[in-house]
Amino acid sequence: MPINAHPDYLMAEKEHLLAQTLEDKIKTLEKMISVAPKHKGAENLRAQLRLKLKKLKEKLSKSKKIGKSSKQGIKKQDLQAVIIGETNTGKSSLIKILTNAKPEIADYPFTTKSPIIGMMNYVGTNIQLIENPAIESEYYDKGLTNTADTLIIIITNLKQIEKIQADLQNTKAKKIVIFNNKENLSPNELRKISATLQSKKYDFTIINLKNVEEIKKSLNELKEKIFKSFNKIRVYTKEPGKTKTDKPIILEPDSTVKEVAEKIFHGFSDKIKETRITGPSSKFPNQKVGLQHKLKDLDIVEFRIK
Ligand SMILES: Nc1nc2c(ncn2[C@@H]2O[C@H](COP(=O)(O)OP(=O)(O)OP(=O)(O)O)[C@@H](O)[C@H]2O)c(=O)[nH]1
Ligand SMILES: [Mg+2]
Incomplete structure (x- = not known):
């Protein structure tokens, strides 16, 4: 903490620490600089703040140039x-x-x-x-x-x-x-x-x-x-004798039974004895199909294990 910092400075510092976006960080840092102590003992502090401001501004102009999001905290989801x-x-x-x-x-x-x-x-x-x-x-x-x-x-x-x-x-x-x-x-x-x-x-x-x-x-x-x-399909899986899962698996159109199997059995799809489909891609409920069978939106896939 700087010597003899004015309450305005401490307030500005707090706002700066809480700022979420790059724009707000710059704005609050500028405020900090304007209310920073002016005496000689705080020279170092002022230089540090100015350097930090320069870096933030460079970061902002860079993010604008490449059209990247300058806002933090947005983790892009699948859909x-x-x-x-x-x-x-x-x-x-x-x-x-x-x-x-x-x-x-x-x-x-x-x-x-x-x-x-x-x-x-x-x-x-x-x-x-x-x-x-x-x-x-x-x-x-x-x-x-x-x-x-x-x-x-x-x-x-x-x-x-x-x-x-x-x-x-x-x-x-x-x-x-x-x-x-x-x-x-x-x-x-x-x-x-x-x-x-x-x-x-x-x-x-x-x-x-x-x-x-x-x-x-x-x-x-x-x-x-x-x-x-999004042009994706939803496929429900089901264990024999149970009802289908609540959450569908999201897949590309024309995905196969094998792709679903890989997703849920993680490399153990050779354990599958038999697959049955009920839904838009089946000719009748509980149709027995092979691993290359292509799925449609809202199909229900039932795997029987060896
Ligand atoms: N009459 C009427 N008012 C609407 C309708 N939709 C939104 N409004 C009003 O229009 C105003 C702006 O709505 P917002 O949803 O805040 O619009 P926005 O696009 O998010 O606006 P910004 O974030 O300010 O750019 C609000 O007062 C709404 O209540 C509508 O269908 N009919
Ligand atoms: Mg709005």
């Missing part, structure tokens, strides 16, 4: 969708409805200043949803958008989609467009919007995030749309 859109379009309202996240929702612009992370459960599958701060703001995290598996683009008018598309050159993510009908447009206007989005071949849906009753009805459909965008 990740990132919500993007202009300010006040309802990004936080959407993540609140779909996940366990509790974001601040307000009618002033740029309420969300750092990414909000939520977990959405869809029939036993965990999907990570992230609200990226408003695309036109300094808080927007381009790296997050570029690495997402799926982008949920939320708009309240058609002009927004053109602008956002122009910003999405570096992503291979699947896109889902959500038109949030904030203005309560007439059925006729909505038909036109729907026709336009259809003609541009968007995978889209129109909702009104304020209308709770309506949302409840379409929630499952929306979750299904998000799950489908």
Whole structure:
């Protein structure tokens, strides 16, 4: 601790230690420097702080250049969708409805200043949803958008989609467009919007995030749309005489029985005596199949062991 440090300095130091993002670390460090003791005995301290600031700034500009996320603590999950859109379009309202996240929702612009992370459960599958701060703001995290598996683009008018598309050159993510009908447009206007989005071949849906009753009805459909965008299949396993597991195994389309076996028996799949399938890939329930049998979404696989 520096000699004769002013309480303002100690406060600034505390804020700096608690800062979560690189941006906040820089801001709080600048504050620390401005209130640091000015006397000669603290010269060393001031030099150290300035050096630290320089390093943080370099780190920030580097992370911006490579478009990597400068925000810490986001561990990308297997199935990740990132919500993007202009300010006040309802990004936080959407993540609140779909996940366990509790974001601040307000009618002033740029309420969300750092990414909000939520977990959405869809029939036993965990999907990570992230609200990226408003695309036109300094808080927007381009790296997050570029690495997402799926982008949920939320708009309240058609002009927004053109602008956002122009910003999405570096992503291979699947896109889902959500038109949030904030203005309560007439059925006729909505038909036109729907026709336009259809003609541009968007995978889209129109909702009104304020209308709770309506949302409840379409929630499952929306979750299904998000799950489908990842292009994965869910396969349940089952032991003989028992019911199927609650949590499906997530696989690439056309995965084989052998791949499931490897996942659950870890190299001991030669112990399998017989495999039976019930579901979309079977001709009839409990069909006996070989290890090369290709699976479909929602199949149930039963392994009998030697
Ligand atoms: N009337 C109406 N208001 C809505 C609708 N969806 C969101 N709002 C309101 O619009 C405001 C902004 O919603 P948010 O969910 O915070 O929007 P956001 O996109 O997260 O905004 P920022 O984080 O500030 O960029 C809030 O006051 C919401 O209650 C809607 O469908 N209809
Ligand atoms: Mg928000």
